[in-house]
């Protein structure tokens with residue numbers, strides 16, 4: 001690490017923190033810290049030239065290297081034991097061009113920073129369900145949330161990117177500038193360089209009708225909600241959770257700690273159309289709580305259940321639907337789960353997500369009906385093994401596996417890249433990786449290793 005400090009010393013204007021420096025723990029922290037060792041150094045650049053210097057120092061010294069945006073990766077990609085972390089948080093900044101309907105997010109921008117700035121103009125770009133997530137980290141892997149069935153995934157709204165490559169060069173990627181790199185960035189995660197700026201399409205979004213519907217744990221309710229989603233207008237995006245009711249004041253006290261079915265819905269069409277669009281969802285079972293109401297779009301966030309620990313077991317996949325017997329098994333599994341936050345999360349796809357051609361971006365799962373994730377969070381290390389077993393059993397029961405959503409992968413095991421990317425997508429990603437990062441400097445991610453030799457060009 002002395003070499004890194006030496007290479008960055010002198011004219012480098014950013015902050016370099018080692019373990020004894022005040023503020024190191026905060027700078028080195030990530031959401032799912034688990035039990036891994038901290039990095040040795042955290043470099044916090046404040047402009048693009050400082051990012052380039054860090055990338056060059058990492059490449060020259062060969063130290064273990066990670067790039068951190070918002071720090072929310074389930075697989076802890078934003079840190080590296082005993083290595084160098086490039087922390088992008090001081091490189092924030094949002095610009096909204098309301099007339100052109102383009103938003104610019106610099107590397108350290110969170111979904112919340114951007115969503116609030118865009119809302120001042122009655123505009124939005126769809127992200128996920130949580131405002132603290134980093135915009136580039138989310139967008140490079142996918143980005144599914146409250147506007148996805150209307151506007152597509154976040155990556156479908158990326159118009160261009162500025163990227164610092166492994167050799168320190170700065171390039172632009174868009175439909176007209178290095179289209180292969182642009183294709184790879186949209187789904188291929190942080191494999192290709194440090195994205196210092198993203199240009200994103202904005203869509204008029206002022207008041208939405210959204211919030212939480214909580215139902216009694218009837219297995220038929222899960223299927224009825226998914227069926228309603230399959231026939232819903234594209235302005236309606238939602239997720240469904242089967243989980244234990246948290247001790248929230250808006251949930252009946254006698255349900256706390258027992259399984260419930262929760263739908264988090266967002267209708268982003270005109271409020272006049274919302275009631276008709278939401279009627280089949282409200283009729284999907286015995287409604288315990290209905291918090292759905294018209295509200296400014298940014299107010300919708302905060303309805304997702306909070307994190308209850310830093311140790312996570314999770315398996316993600318896709319499904320065509322959840323039959324009543326499978327839903328009954330999940331409800332029973334949730335009832336007896338070893339950790340307080342054990343959940344089946346279902347995200348109906350379709351709409352604008354499905355209209356994008358399969359090979360237009362590196363996110364190829366366009367034809368899937370429902371994204372499904374089983375997760376268990378625990379504050380207690382002693383429960384980690386039981387939580388993992390619970391996730392494996394519950395996910396196996398639903399037949400999840402094989403195809404995965406990159407942003408929800410929590411276990412970056414050997415099959416992670418081939419689960420996230422079908423063979424043709426992975427081959428093309430490897431070709432781009434080979435060109436821009438042949439030594440695999442950027443590997444603290446859902447790693448796409450460089451191809452030995454690029455495939456010969458197809459005639």
Ligand SMILES: Cc1cc2nc3c(=O)[nH]c(=O)nc-3n(C[C@H](O)[C@H](O)[C@H](O)COP(=O)(O)OP(=O)(O)OC[C@H]3O[C@@H](n4cnc5c(N)ncnc54)[C@H](O)[C@@H]3O)c2cc1C
Nearest residue numbers: 069070071072073077078128129134137143144190195445
């Ligand atoms: C509480 C929570 C809620 C979530 N909800 C959703 C959701 O609703 N929908 C959804 O789609 N996803 C969701 N996610 C997943 C999230 O999108 C991914 O974990 C995402 O990669 C996080 O990005 P980050 O920058 O915050 O994390 P980090 O851990 O900092 O980064 C994640 C990866 O992206 C890379 N990266 C980050 N910034 C850059 C950059 N500027 N240039 C190059 N590479 C970069 C990192 O190197 C790392 O490999 C959620 C995650 C959490 C923890």
